[in-house]
Amino acid sequence: MPMPAHPPKNPSSPFSSFRGHHVGIRVPDYDAAKAWYTEKLDFRVLQEWPYGELKLAYLCPPDDDNFHVELLGGPVPFPQEVLNDLGVSLQRGGYQHMCVHVDDVDAARAELASRGVDLIGEPFEIEDISRRLAFFRDPWGNMIELSQKLAGAGS
The missing domain is CATH 3.10.180.10 (2,3-Dihydroxybiphenyl 1,2-Dioxygenase, domain 1)
Structure with missing residues (x-):
């Protein structure tokens, strides 16, 4: 069964600029997670930066520059x-x-x-x-x- 047509767009909405950008994934081991996503899924590292005690990175799929996974790495008190x-x-x-x-x-x-x-x-x-x-x-x-x-x- 084909998907139905999308409902009409609403360019007058104050949120009409919303677009998907990234999903954040909290991990206890930044280096291991970065290695896993890059080695197992061939994700590419776009940017890395610190945030307090955490290490963060934007990772991109192998052939997509529009979607990112944001790794947030550091000890997780409640896994x-x-x-x-x-x-x-x-x-x-x-x-x-x-x-x-x-x-x-x-x-x-x-x-x-x-x-x-x-x-x-x-x-x-x-x-x-x-x-x-x-x-x-x-x-x-x-x-x-x-x-x-x-x-x-x-x-």
Whole structure:
């Protein structure tokens, strides 16, 4: 089933300049996280800077300059629970995952597996949104979704 057309844009909104820019991910070990995202996912380091006791960085996907992951690294007094099940994660409030588009979920997932990335469950399709999806997580339990547009899908 193709996605419906987007609702009309609202250029008169005082928030019409809103655009996606980055998602922030809090990690206990900045250097390990930077290495994981750059080595396992081929992210590129755009900028690094200190903020108080933390080390921060903007990382960009391999071929996208418009979306960033902001790493916020330093000791975490209240680490999140690492979950092994997508369904269980949906029972929690707050941050759930970030999503990246891929051309082929299965090929991306196979490459992640070859790099030792922790995969969660099996790929699945949701016809209501015309997507094939799969999940994996970083070593600190932050879930990342792979999303592939199904053939014949609209937006």
